[in-house]
Amino acid sequence: MNMRVKTEFFKNPKNRELTQTELDGLAQELDQIKQEVLDDLGEKDAKYIRKVYSAVRYTGIAGRALLFAGWFPPALILGAGLLGVSKIIENMEVGHNVMHGQYDWMNDPKFMGQNYEWDIVGTADNWRQTHNYTHHTYTNIKGMDDDIGYGLLRLFPEQRWKKGHLLQPLYSLPFCVLFQWGVAIQNLELGKFFVGRKTKKELWDEWKPVQDKVAKQLFKDYVFFPLIAGPSAVPVLVGNLIANGIRNVWTFSVIFCGHFTKDVEVFPKTVLQNESKGHWYMRQIRGSSNLKGSELFHILTGHLSHQIEHHLFPDVPARRYRTMAPKVEAVCRKYGLNYNNASLFKQSSQVMGRILKYAFPFKK
Numbered sequence: 400m401n402m403r404v405k406t407e408f409f410k411n412p413k414n415r416e417l418t419q420t421e422l423d424g425l426a427q428e429l430d431q432i433k434q435e436v437l438d439d440l441g442e443k444d445a446k447y448i449r450k451v452y453s454a455v456r457y458t459g460i461a462g463r464a465l466l467f468a469g470w471f472p473p474a475l476i477l478g479a480g481l482l483g484v485s486k487i488i489e490n491m492e493v494g495h496n497v498m499h500g501q502y503d504w505m506n507d508p509k510f511m512g513q514n515y516e517w518d519i520v521g522t523a524d525n526w527r528q529t530h531n532y533t534h535h536t537y538t539n540i541k542g543m544d545d546d547i548g549y550g551l552l553r554l555f556p557e558q559r560w561k562k563g564h565l566l567q568p569l570y571s572l573p574f575c576v577l578f579q580w581g582v583a584i585q586n587l588e589l590g591k592f593f594v595g596r597k598t599k600k601e602l603w604d605e606w607k608p609v610q611d612k613v614a615k616q617l618f619k620d621y622v623f624f625p626l627i628a629g630p631s632a633v634p635v636l637v638g639n640l641i642a643n644g645i646r647n648v649w650t651f652s653v654i655f656c657g658h659f660t661k662d663v664e665v666f667p668k669t670v671l672q673n674e675s676k677g678h679w680y681m682r683q684i685r686g687s688s689n690l691k692g693s694e695l696f697h698i699l700t701g702h703l704s705h706q707i708e709h710h711l712f713p714d715v716p717a718r719r720y721r722t723m724a725p726k727v728e729a730v731c732r733k734y735g736l737n738y739n740n741a742s743l744f745k746q747s748s749q750v751m752g753r754i755l756k757y758a759f760p761f762k763k
Contacts, residue, residue, distance in 0.1 A: 415735030422677030459485035469634025479638040483645030491701025521583035539686035560760040578647040656746040657706030660688040683710035688739035
């Protein structure tokens, strides 16, 4: 069945509407790209993720060691920076990708998607539900994908405008700096509680595992390490605070640039009616955007700089997206689909433009 987007939903003229025959062809070609990679998985991929895992460990140790000398300003700055980089890589290149099951084939307990717990206040179980299942299944479908504005921001004209959105250029800043906390509470769906669609008991049962994870993270970063630092307790605490802030801002930036740039589309629930695989693939392409950059840049983004490829192939080891991208782009060009790829500066400018524009009740 061909997609028929309602007229009140934005349609990017850069994308051509496809017939079912074309959608089937799109799916076949993208499946082939994926299968070629799956057939080639092996020791080099296992070696890579183990190497990255070691890099997380050693940059973390070096950062924390420098923070113990944090009364010396250069040590505080370098220590917080290294620890921030460690947290970024752990969250994005290891945690996010491992939890997608990208390395389950290794049968290594450290890299099993259902077992991994990452270094943020949000629980891995909640992330696997809100992100791995809900977001990747219902990508950019209004009313089903909670990642559209995270319940706080109006980023598309299709979202209902409220007076509170006038302040979103202001409150988007603390949301950026505290992004891990937004991830932590997303699965609680607090809006349902406030309108009476969720009981206190239901909310409490959902909050308890989050509370345990929050307590563990706060104790580690702001009690345990400052205590063992003795006279350097204050710079260690400050350094941990800075490192978490660095990670939050970077993660927010990469995720928002992958989902909320100018040409990204949202869809009505009706697209799910008899949705074919080719149609699902097309929705991922039209609802995502990529970032250009160096190899190191891609690693620091967890290869979510290739958000299009990630949405198409979430269970493929992300390091492979770089080699898959030219093939995906060629397929997009063949079928008249916009391959949204630009620099971090350009994409982030478009995101900020959306935050500012749709703070007001614009309809398009």
